[in-house]
Amino acid sequence: MSPIVVVGAGLGGLAAAIRLAAAGRDVTVVEAEQVPGGCCGTANLGEYRFDTGPSVLTMPDVLADVFAAAGEDMESLLPLRRLDPYYRLRYHDGSHLDVVPGEDAMIEQVRGLCGAAEADRYRRFRKRLGELFAAEWPCFIDRDMTRLRGLAQPRALARVTAMGGFRRLESFVESHLTDARLVKAHTFQALYVGLAPRQALGIYAVIAHMDTVGGVFFPRHGGMHAIPQAMAAVAEKAGAQIRYGVRAVKVETGPGGVCAVRLDTGEHLAAGHVVVACDLPRAHAGLLPEAAGDWRLRRPRYSPSCLVLHLGLDRRIPGQAHHTLHFGRQWDATFSALREGRPQPDPNLLITYPESDAGAAPAGHATLTVLEPTTNLHGANDWDRLTPQLENRLFRRLADLGYGDLATAPRLTFDPPAWARRGHSAGTPFAMDHRFTQTAWFRPAGAARRVPGLHFAGMYTAPGVGVPPVLISGKLAAERVLGTSR
Known part of the structure; x- marks a missing residue:
């Protein structure tokens, strides 16, 4: 069997490489950076270490399945802990909701915040989320959408439609819940797919199911970057x-499809298959042959970006949750601003405080990561001027929220230009958004129709953005490779 080259040692590329190598194939992974991880990266600032990629890990069984494909037990190599609470949601009126493990415990949290009637509605809604997830997972998430027939699932489509999956997300949730705070708790996840709750389809309520029912996890040692490190070892x-x-600079083709990958060292790695698991628009700008063009990338609609501050603290914060979401007052206006390419007037903030990651800071110290959604580089903004303004506003907001004066704390800042320098098109680490015309089969294909042997994995392909979808994309790429005779 011909050798295989995987371009990119991110989660998608590693997921594909593990399955292919475990199947006995000759696999070489080419990674431009000095460490694995791709988007799931790491950075150091003095004695502080930060995760520079995803901070939310859901669906750990998907990750465990990658390890199991190579005969390895994830728990022994990458032990995880379930967070409690998964999130702490703080509202502008001073109230808060802890999203906790267990149905009964969560219902009691809702009862305490919203009353008995809303708790009953939440119980029914939680059941509906589970039903929607069960209908979507095998047919539209864990399924190869490279060909149109992958989308042709009439019974599944009818079932999802009947459950409200093709209504707008906000409308779908509001048809079950009446308390605005609880609605926000189950619609803010729309930003994960790059859309406002009024734009996203109800099918993306499954993200709320993953978060609030399935739970949020974190590696016991090494932070989120421990995930790609463990995967690379496997x-x-x-x-x-x-x-x-080593950087791949060209996928070379012959009469029968791909034949090699040229590296920046001048080497040519022979290949009967190539799995490209990096930023696809940039790959199409030079790495890929012209015949690999995909009409779905002619006018990509990108997700918003974010401003992230990684802060080193000289103290601990007693009682702080691992993930805290601070909701602003202007819910609708924040999404309108993103859509129009303007800074949000009153942004919702995601604050990550990985206290259990003991090696991330010196004894008695801690790290804090603050994320504010922003427009991507397609907005007409002068980031040299805007970034300092947003940083100063963030520090004032953090002080108002009780975090103290952090303006002089050691920090790393990632704004849209910084994301672009790290290889992300449009300066967003969230790829293309998930509007209907960029979902499932309408998302860039997992294989190049006119270039045999050329496959794709990562967040630009189906199922899309997020740790579980990216891992699944790697699995699907490996299955396509193994299903051919090349």
């Missing part, structure tokens, strides 16, 4: 070779 143990600090 890939190498299975027989894959990972070459760090």
Whole structure:
């Protein structure tokens, strides 16, 4: 069987490499950085270490399945802990809701905040979320959408439609819940797919199911970057070779499809299959052959970006949850601003405080990561001027929220230009948004129709953005490779 080259040692590329190597194939992973991870990266500032990628890990069974494909037990290599609470949601009126494990415990949280009648409605809504998830998962998430027939699931489509999956997300949730605070708790996840709750389809309520029912997890050691580190170790143990600090510059083709990958060292790696698991628009700008063009990328609609401050604290914050979401007062106006390419007037903030990651800070110290959604680089903004303004506003907001004066704390700042420098098109780490015309089969294909042997994985392909979808994209790419005779 011909050798396989995987371009990119992010989660999608590693998921594909593990399965391919475990199947006995000759696999080489090419990674431009010196460490694995891709978007799931890491950075150091003095004695502080930060996760620079996703901070929310859901559906750990999807990750465990990757390890199991190589005969490895995830728990022994990458032990996880379930967060409690999954989130702490703080509202502008001073109230808060802890999203906690267990149906009965969560219903009591809702009862305490919203009353008995809303708690009963929440119980029914929680059941509906589970039903929607069960209908979507095998047919539209964990399924290869490379060909149109992957979308042709009449019974599943009818069932999802009947449950309200093709209504707008906000309308779908409001048809079950009446308390605005509880509605926000189950619609803010629309930003994960790059859309406002009034734009996103109801099918994305499954993200709320993953978060609030399935739960949020965190590695016991090493932070989120421990995930790609463990995956890389499993890939190498299975027989894959990972070459760090080497960049793929061209996928070369012959009469029968892909034949090699040219590196920036001048080497040519022979390949019968290539799995490209990096930023697709940039790959199409030079790495990929012209015949690999995909009409779905002619006019990509990108997700909003974010301003992220990674702060080193000289103290701990007693009682602080791992994830805290602070809702602003102007709910609708924040999404309108993003859509129009303007800074949000009153942004919702996601604050991550990984206190259990003991190695991230010196004894008695801690790290704090603050994320504010922003427009991407397609907005007409002068980021040299805007970023300092947003930073100063964030520090004032944090002080008002009780975090103290953090303006002089050691910090790393990632704004849209910084994301662009790290290889993200349009300066957003969230790829294309998930409007209907960029979902499932309408998302960039997982294989190049006119270039045999060329496959894709990562958040630009189906199922899309997020740790579980990206891992699934790697699995689907590996299954396509293994299902051919090349």
